[in-house]
Amino acid sequence: MNELEFLSTDWPTVKHWLIIGGIALATFLIFLFLARKSRTLLSRRLIKRMDDDLLANFLAGVFGSIVILIGLLFVFRIIGLTGVISGMLAGAGISAFIIGFALKDIGENFLAGIILAFKRPFRVGDIVDINGMRGQVLMLNLRDTQIKTGDGKDVFIPNGIILKNPLINFTIDGFLRYDFIVGLDYSSDYYAAIEVIKSAIVEVPGVLDSSKLPSVWVTEMAESTLNIQVTFWVDTFDRAISDAIVKSSAILMVLTALEKAGFNMPARIVELKNYQGKELKTSVPTSL
Numbered sequence: 001m002n003e004l005e006f007l008s009t010d011w012p013t014v015k016h017w018l019i020i021g022g023i024a025l026a027t028f029l030i031f032l033f034l035a036r037k038s039r040t041l042l043s044r045r046l047i048k049r050m051d052d053d054l055l056a057n058f059l060a061g062v063f064g065s066i067v068i069l070i071g072l073l074f075v076f077r078i079i080g081l082t083g084v085i086s087g088m089l090a091g092a093g094i095s096a097f098i099i100g101f102a103l104k105d106i107g108e109n110f111l112a113g114i115i116l117a118f119k120r121p122f123r124v125g126d127i128v129d130i131n132g133m134r135g136q137v138l139m140l141n142l143r144d145t146q147i148k149t150g151d152g153k154d155v156f157i158p159n160g161i162i163l164k165n166p167l168i169n170f171t172i173d174g175f176l177r178y179d180f181i182v183g184l185d186y187s188s189d190y191y192a193a194i195e196v197i198k199s200a201i202v203e204v205p206g207v208l209d210s211s212k213l214p215s216v217w218v219t220e221m222a223e224s225t226l227n228i229q230v231t232f233w234v235d236t237f238d239r240a241i242s243d244a245i246v247k248s249s250a251i252l253m254v255l256t257a258l259e260k261a262g263f264n265m266p267a268r269i270v271e272l273k274n275y276q277g278k279e280l281k282t283s284v285p286t287s288l
Contacts, residue, residue: 020078020079020080021079023078024075024078027074027075028071028072028075031070032071034067035067036064038060038064038067039061042056042060042063043056043057043060057139057140058113058140058141061141061142062114062142106143108160109143109144109158109160110142110143110159112163113140113141113142113145113159116140116162116163117140121167121169122167123137123172124138124139125137125171126169126170126172127236128167128168128170129167129168129170130145130147130157130161130162130165130167131157131162131166133149133155133157134149134150135147135148135149135150135155136148140159143158144157144159145157145159145162170236171237174235174236174237175212175233175234175236176233176234176243177231177232178231178232178233178234178243178247178250179229179230179231179232180230180250180251181219181227181228181229181230182227182228182229182230182254182258182265183222183224183226183228183265184225184226184227184228184263184264185225185226185263185265185266186224186225186226187264190218190226192261193228193263194228196261197216197228197230197257199257200257200258201214201253201254203253204232204249205241205246205249206234206235206238206240206241206246206249207232207233207250208232208233211233212232213233214230214232214233215230215231215232216229216231217229224266230250232250234246
């Protein structure tokens with residue numbers, strides 16, 4: 001058989017497979033487009049109904065992945081690999097063990113993501129501390145959770161790590177407490193100083209003065225001062241003023257009010273005693 005006869009004989013077969021390959025590719029692209037569109041539309045609808053961006057985006061992502069898997073099954077059927085799929089399903093026991101062992105971490109993170117999506121220990125925008133990593137939650141994916149730290153870094157933490165380690169959520173209920181210590185001279189009018197602090201702290205923008213009132217009380221008798229602890233609450237849902245600015249303003253306003261009222265806040269006092277009756281050297285001579 002010469003080359004011309006070979007090409008004329010195999011051309012219908014090649015043409016047939018090209019058509020099938022084109023149909024399979026077009027089918028996969030259609031399902032990929034449907035997966036993206038359905039994920040976007042479903043996410044918007046779920047966010048409106050559930051008012052929970054985290055769970056809505058996660059469920060929409062799962063639905064999009066299912067659409068892609070269905071598209072792959074159609075592609076296999078078009079190509080004619082139905083028998084191969086049946087054989088794979090027949091040996092699913094051994095295959096599942098091998099694949100499960102090889103993809104253990106991926107499966108663990110996926111299941112952890114499902115648990116986190118429904119348990120909802122955090123929401124999009126919450127400030128959390130996960131295994132020593134503190135930042136704002138941006139997104140929960142099938143494999144990991146994305147947070148942005150205070151210095152602008154994007155950190156992707158596997159969901160399995162989040163589920164197995166302590167998680168601190170600073171903003172889940174909308175309230176967060178801050179405190180600082182003020183030291184007063186022992187000769188001060190303590191009750192008057194406490195009243196001055198209470199009056200000053202409620203004037204700070206961002207400090208709650210209705211649902212969560214500030215508190216002022218004596219904590220200890222230190223060496224040189226009577227230490228007073230000042231605590232106040234902020235609304236974590238109010239993003240107009242950052243918590244760091246509120247705390248800084250609270251400390252400065254309390255110190256300013258105490259100074260205007262005539263209260264002294266001394267530094268640490270060190271007492272030196274000379275039992276030999278000799279003069280103590282308090283400075284080093286500049287020349288020898």
